[in-house]
Amino acid sequence: MSKRKIIILGTALAMALASGAAFAAGDASKGAEVYKKKCLFCHPTNPGVHKMGPSLAAMFGRKAGTVPGYHKYKGLKDSDIIWDESNMDKWLANPKKFLGRRTSMVYKLKNAKKRTNVIEYMKWLK
Numbered sequence: 001m002s003k004r005k006i007i008i009l010g011t012a013l014a015m016a017l018a019s020g021a022a023f024a025a026g027d028a029s030k031g032a033e034v035y036k037k038k039c040l041f042c043h044p045t046n047p048g049v050h051k052m053g054p055s056l057a058a059m060f061g062r063k064a065g066t067v068p069g070y071h072k073y074k075g076l077k078d079s080d081i082i083w084d085e086s087n088m089d090k091w092l093a094n095p096k097k098f099l100g101r102r103t104s105m106v107y108k109l110k111n112a113k114k115r116t117n118v119i120e121y122m123k124w125l126k
């Protein structure tokens with residue numbers, strides 16, 4: 001390989017790494033701690049197991065308010081939301097404000113970093 005090609009490849013790699021850092025996702029292991037402390041009480045992680053809230057297994061890409069076997073939806077019933085990172089962040093920050101109507105999830109996770117981390121963890125729940 002020519003020296004020039006190596007330099008171009010090196011630059012591309014550095015740029016990829018830099019942009020990766022710029023969009024740094026959350027830390028799933030820190031998110032697991034947040035989840036245990038703040039969410040698990042209402043949201044089991046096993047599919048099909050529900051408490052005050054539904055199981056949060058496999059949330060991303062799912063239509064909100066449609067977890068099978070959970071019948072206590074209030075605000076999310078008939079909503080037109082497909083969960084992604086961006087709307088999940090807004091939901092967790094302030095469910096009622098995000099929905100624009102009453103919801104039975106009264107909890108707010110105000111710390112943005114904790115939200116990013118817990119979202120990263122939730123991606124692992126299958």
Ligand code: HEC
Nearest residue numbers: 038039042052053064065066073074075076103104105107
């Ligand atoms: C006090 C109980 C409680 C706590 C604590 C709580 N939730 Fe919820 N959550 C609910 C309830 C109840 C709903 C259903 C809301 C509705 O339909 O209005 C819900 C709904 C959700 C949904 C949407 C589920 C779906 O089927 O679309 C997500 C995602 C969610 N919660 C994430 C979290 C996360 C992450 C945390 C921790 C940071 C958390 N919740 C903390 C009770 C809770």
